[in-house]
Amino acid sequence: MVLSRAECQDLDAKDPLGAFRDEFSLPPGVVYLLGNSLGALPRHTPERVAHAVETEWGVHLGASWNTAGWWDMPQSTGDRIAPLVGARPGDVLAGDSTSVNIFKVVTAALPLRPGRRVIVSDLDNFPTDRYVVEGAARALGAYEIRDVGEAGSSLEDALGEDVALVLLSHVDYRTGEARDMAAVTELVRAAGALMVWDLCHSAGALPVRVGEADFAVGCTYKYLNGGPGAPAYLYVAPRHQDAVHNVLSGWHGHAAPFDFEPHYRPAPGVRRFATGSPPILSYAALNASLDIWERVDLDEVRAKSLALTSLFIDLLDDLVDPGLGLALATPRDPERRGSQISYRHPQGYPVVRALADRGVVGDYREPDFVRFGFAPLYLRHVDVYDAATALAEVLGEELWRDERYAARLTVT
Template sequence: MESTRLWAGKEDAEDPLAAFRAEFALPDGVIQLNGNSLGPLPRTVPGALDAVVRRQWGKHLIRGWFDDGWFDAPERVGDRIGRLIGADPGQTVVGESTSVQLFNAVAAAARLRPDRRVLVCDAANFPTDRYLAASVARVLGLRLVECTAGELAAVLQAHRGEVGPVLFGAVDFRSGELLDLAGTTARIHAAGGIAVWDLSHAAGAVPVEVDAAGVDLAVGCGYKYLNGGPGAPAYLYAASRHQAALDLPITGWHGHARPFEMAGAFEPADGITRARTGTPQILSLLALEAALDPLERAGVAAVREKSLRLGDCLAALVRELPAEIRPEVVTPTEHHRRGGHVALRCPDAPAVSAALMERGVFTDARPPDLLRLCLNGLYVSYTDVFDAVAAFAEVAAAGSGERRAKGER
């Protein structure tokens, strides 16, 4: 095992992305493997926020809306995120929570197909997505059909002519499996549906080309691989071909064609601006803007390439563990089917995650038995992966011994 750690050190020394690790305020002694839940703090953020609070807000007061670019920030930051997901300018806007953006996107998709009464949702999707799909179905009187990715083709065929919005996550939040964005979108379109994607576990981790794939609408959070911080605002992508007809249920004065006229009736602005709602959360929005710097400079493709190598290293180390403590690698091994995190199936995964955290290895778990490890190429090293597997082996061996003592398997 020591020779493997020496190999990991050599890989780290030759890693072209190694310098980016220093751009994150990672605590000493911590191996950060839960960036799929909350990305670490980029060192660009504190200074940017200090300037916003002390100089812009503190000295400029209300002038900050135009003198400091606050008013344009939702679309300015939206275009930066758009570049990371393969969107041309003018199609992505930032603001509100992921829940609000999801509700708006799914409801707007349904209104683009008012004669279609079936809403399809990924049965394995994150709970919020499923809750909101059910809510949209209730509000608009739609029939909700849930299915897995493997069942989608059959469901689209069975409801051909009825399918309107189809909501799926680009990466399975539990297993880390990456779906075929372009191929699935094409199948949805062939059935006459509108493809709505949740990119929360994909943007910044895997190359996403929403324009090239023909995606209709997409949403994503800002606090995972975009490293925007806890509660960072979410973004909404709407393909330009749909924007003139986009009827969003949640509207606000910043989305009005002439916001400062304070008109009594809502008249949507042209383009993606109509997807803005009320006054944006400027502090969190500008923190997200500053956080994008390292990812933009590294490039998603380079981050992805290293992350895949880290995942291969992790899988190889896991295979070397003794059979009695060896977890099952749930995430597909094929690169084209793997997202940014790797899921391991092991007994008492939440307890294992808690024990690893005590050792400085930050992971997370999805009950009952999935341990998730984020392998972000911006700040995770090969040595991190080696040390994390070694820590897992210690925790798993202790747990196995306790179960044997209790007469359990």
């Protein structure tokens, strides 16, 4: 039993998160289903960034390292991210990119398990995770990478007394499948290995609990609306914070940075994972979005996310002929789902282009994934209805055959 457009509008009128939509500046005439790639712009971000540029930098200049809290940005911003991943303030540091943070965390973690020389990674991780693990293994030397996932073995089979560390994504970037973080963490830790989570595709989309995990990393430019290339973050479990070493040991992670001591001496806690000068303008934008996130109930986000994603699946089940080649890649079980729905389709790329021409923005990932992200703060049921009917039309009328949609853009 699928909803009508009018019923969708009724649900939107009663949506407890409905008011948040007005806090975002959305592109006109578009159903934006790429909040899982680049989150929409919060309305008050331009003002906050302009203040950082014109007043903090332009007027107060270097004094702002103190007076505007620039120096503390990695920690103060990390403190604001912490509740979004179920961590305590003080256990999260914001900065650098996700890739750099994976490198920091993996190289810091491995020495905690001397004698164990295997890193388990998932071929279904976002590729940068696997690439950075290769780089970390190369830097440290004598580590082996064991792959799990679609093309490898199961996690259970991969675990053993030689495994030092497991790096997995909470939500798969292509299929939108969510792992049970608590259960996987328990399995990995029971095998004596360290658990590192990549939260890029889950934080802000559903309640995340780092729980007993050892480390985690994530980005802030997807569901968290921090802006393009916004500072990423890392989490270090309190039990490890003063035992680990950051090989990217820059002066911002020094115990006494302004004493200009000749040798590195790590700051207490997660601050030791800071490295160089933080890109303040990008932190300003991120903090503007966190002003919104600190008022959000993540259980309400999860409930709406499941309602929107289930509605999308149900509508497409109803509207699209099974012979048209559209295959759901995301689990039907809501518990195993992030806030993204992916389909496989042999003509995935032109399908996405044809949809975009009709005002529905999704994206494509090799080899044949069509992805739609559902950001519950600014998407409505009626948007989901319009997106599903547009997709059904593109497929049913084979609008993707238009030759304009064949040519690849550099970045999709």
